[in-house]
Amino acid sequence: MTLLGIDVGGTKVAGIAMTEAGEVLHRSWREHRIRSSDGLLDEIARTADELRDALAAAGQPMPERLGLGIASWLTPDASTIAWAAHFRIRDFPVRDAVSARVGLPVVVDNDGNAHGLGEHRFGAGRGAQSLLLVSLGTGVGGALVVGGQALRGAHGFAGELGHVTVVEDGPLCSCETHGCLEAFAGGQALARVGMRIAAARELAGGMPVTAKHLVDAALAGDPASIGAVGDAGIAIAAALRRMLPAFDPEIVVLGGSVGMAAQSILLPIIEQELDALAPLQSVPQPRRIVPAALGRWSTAIGSASLALP
The missing domain is CATH 3.30.420.40 (ATPase, nucleotide binding domain)
Structure with missing residues (x-):
């Protein structure tokens, strides 16, 4: 077929x-x-x-x-x-x-x-019983896959990691509330931050600044851009601190176009934040946080x- x-x-x-x-x-x-x-x-x-x-x-x-x-x-x-x-x-x-x-x-x-589901069936999560996805693209998507099925919830909103509140009085999100992860780590949010950073504006060459320009500037070593992408990593870790104790997934996958491009900066920061601040510190919590395997x-x-x- x-x-x-x-x-x-x-x-x-x-x-x-x-x-x-x-x-x-x-x-x-x-x-x-x-x-x-x-x-x-x-x-x-x-x-x-x-x-x-x-x-x-x-x-x-x-x-x-x-x-x-x-x-x-x-x-x-x-x-x-x-x-x-x-x-x-x-x-x-x-x-x-x-x-x-x-x-x-x-x-x-x-x-x-x-x-x-793609990563669970054919990619980084193959063989895992449960998977939590964090996907950074234009916004922030997510999914919780258990036993080969995506958990959808009573109203179809389960797994919406991008709309987990990380700062109660934070920036306005596309969902029209404040402080969601997407307002800190989504591509549109990173583009807005990039507009204030000279190295990202320079890469844009007079065109509108995008998340890609900011990430590229960070990967090239610009300190302000590294800090901005790092702040997104801190926000992701804050969201995971809320999700991991609730669902205890076998593997966490970082994906999406922005997540994949910035993984070398984001993954160490997420791990560092979770090592220091994750709940249940007295309980062994082996974590697998890996990049998506299937790319775009x-x-x-x-x-x-x-x-x-």
């Missing part, structure tokens, strides 16, 4: 065609500026068509199902976008609309859960795995 997996993040659409054994046959990637439900459907259909064309050109079987991971909060049955802050879409029946547009059965989950395709791979029969 051939499956399609499409990952619609805050600024990009990534798609793959994959066998049910996990072999990736074809890939598609591009930036987007989705700001409506019509725009969302257009981008998903365009990606699906590109992948179908690639399969046809290679003489490979056409896809039978599509899995969609999307940066949004979904209703408990994962059929409808309750709110997608990055796209300004609310109350949209995404599962049925995409199915009608592409002519395939569709399974949907948020991009954090899809990312976590992990959410698309996990999305395809959603569609496995």
